[in-house]
Amino acid sequence: MKYLHIAVGIIRDAQQRIFLTQRSADSHMANKWEFAGGKLESGETAEQALKRELNEEVGIDAISFLPFMTIEHQFDDRHVTIDFFIVEEWLGEPYGREGQPQRWVAQSELVAEEFPPANAEVIARLKASA
Ligand SMILES: Nc1nc2c([nH]c(=O)n2[C@@H]2O[C@H](COP(=O)(O)OP(=O)(O)OP(=O)(O)O)[C@@H](O)[C@H]2O)c(=O)[nH]1
Numbered sequence: 780m781k782y783l784h785i786a787v788g789i790i791r792d793a794q795q796r797i798f799l800t801q802r803s804a805d806s807h808m809a810n811k812w813e814f815a816g817g818k819l820e821s822g823e824t825a826e827q828a829l830k831r832e833l834n835e836e837v838g839i840d841a842i843s844f845l846p847f848m849t850i851e852h853q854f855d856d857r858h859v860t861i862d863f864f865i866v867e868e869w870l871g872e873p874y875g876r877e878g879q880p881q882r883w884v885a886q887s888e889l890v891a892e893e894f895p896p897a898n899a900e901v902i903a904r905l906k907a908s909a
């Protein structure tokens with residue numbers, strides 16, 4: 780069993796829209812929509828990994844972010860711990876820097892089934908507070 784620690788950013792603009800990217804066809808949870816982020820490298824804190832991943836994947840420099848929730852999820856082949864952060868201040872304009880499809884969605888219109896199952900509780904909480 781693989782144990783992964785992941786940091787992801789829920790990038791939210793002033794109109795309460797959230798920036799999503801689509802996972803590639805050959806990745807775990809292929810074609811699902813996601814919040815940008817990825818695995819902590821050795822020696823990194825979740826905050827450091829978040830900043831690095833947001834720069835690599837969506838081309839922004841995160842200026843301020845707050846912990847939103849931490850989820851543990853058991854997939855068939857891996858156990859993940861995901862630290863979700865709300866990101867509301869950044870430099871640059873987010874885009875799919877690795878060529879991945881992107882879109883902005885109103886927080887109230889997020890659809891849980893479009894994301895990996897590990898995200899269910901996060902989506903429910905975001906919609907409840909929209
Ligand atoms: N980035 C991201 N990963 C998620 C989310 N929800 C979720 O279950 N995951 C899972 O968490 C893991 C994150 O890995 P990743 O593929 O983004 O990691 P990474 O950017 O370091 O990728 P790499 O090692 O392929 O370069 C995957 O198993 C992915 O399916 C989410 O909202 N965002």
Ligand SMILES: [Mg+2]
Nearest residue numbers: 815816817818
């Ligand atoms: Mg990633």
